[in-house]
Amino acid sequence: MFDQVLQEVEAQCRAERIPMLGPEKAKFLAGCVEEAKPSLIVECGTAIGYSGLWMLRVLKAAGTGRLITVEIDADRAAQARANFERAGMSNLVDSRIGDAQEVLKSIQTPVDFLLLDNNFSNYFPCFQAIESRLTNPAIVLADNVGIGADSMADYLGHVRECYESETHWFDIDLPWVKQDAIEVSIYRR
Numbered sequence: 760m761f762d763q764v765l766q767e768v769e770a771q772c773r774a775e776r777i778p779m780l781g782p783e784k785a786k787f788l789a790g791c792v793e794e795a796k797p798s799l800i801v802e803c804g805t806a807i808g809y810s811g812l813w814m815l816r817v818l819k820a821a822g823t824g825r826l827i828t829v830e831i832d833a834d835r836a837a838q839a840r841a842n843f844e845r846a847g848m849s850n851l852v853d854s855r856i857g858d859a860q861e862v863l864k865s866i867q868t869p870v871d872f873l874l875l876d877n878n879f880s881n882y883f884p885c886f887q888a889i890e891s892r893l894t895n896p897a898i899v900l901a902d903n904v905g906i907g908a909d910s911m912a913d914y915l916g917h918v919r920e921c922y923e924s925e926t927h928w929f930d931i932d933l934p935w936v937k938q939d940a941i942e943v944s945i946y947r948r
């Protein structure tokens with residue numbers, strides 16, 4: 760059932776042009792989660808749950824870890840919740856509706872993995888909103904750093920100057936983008 764849900768979510772995103780990582784970047788994300796073995800992933804920008812499903816599959820296989828994912832669009836969040844439920848993952852995920860900059864302030868537990876994927880200009884404010892709960896070290900991934908570099912120059916400048924940070928480029932097969940990058944930063948106090 761999980762694979763069927765993932766395929767349907769990907770097909771819906773392609774058909775309705777709902778933004779998602781796409782399989783190339785999602786495989787990379789899953790590999791990062793597998794390697795990090797996080798206790799708590801926070802994702803900013805759920806959409807309808809495509810990237811969430813990829814991360815949840817790794818958490819379930821590891822038998823440890825959970826996901827808090829935040830989406831400002833209530834309709835998309837409702838679809839994501841239904842998708843997590845159908846995929847048998849709802850016990851591992853807390854799907855919250857709201858502006859991530861505000862919602863992140865209510866998270867009090869340590870966060871060892873952060874995924875920023877909620878409109879480029881939100882990355883730095885979201886990073887700052889959760890920073891005091893990031894573990895030392897924590898893994899921080901930011902999507903769209905190729906196509907969105909100018910709009911997130913504050914975020915990229917900060918992580919590249921302050922932390923170990925690498926840009927990973929991908930050839931992508933999506934109707935709206937053919938090449939883009941993910942920034943992987945190792946946050947340390």
Ligand SMILES: C[S@@+](CC[C@H](N)C(=O)[O-])C[C@H]1O[C@@H](n2cnc3c(N)ncnc32)[C@H](O)[C@@H]1O
Pocket residue numbers: 778779780781803804805806807808809810811829830831832835857858859860876877878881
């Ligand atoms: C690129 S999509 C997320 C894709 C998703 N991570 C995936 O790969 O399946 C960005 C999402 O962020 C949401 N968003 C935009 N601004 C936001 C904010 N301030 N807080 C939370 N979500 C936001 C948008 O509604 C959109 O659904």
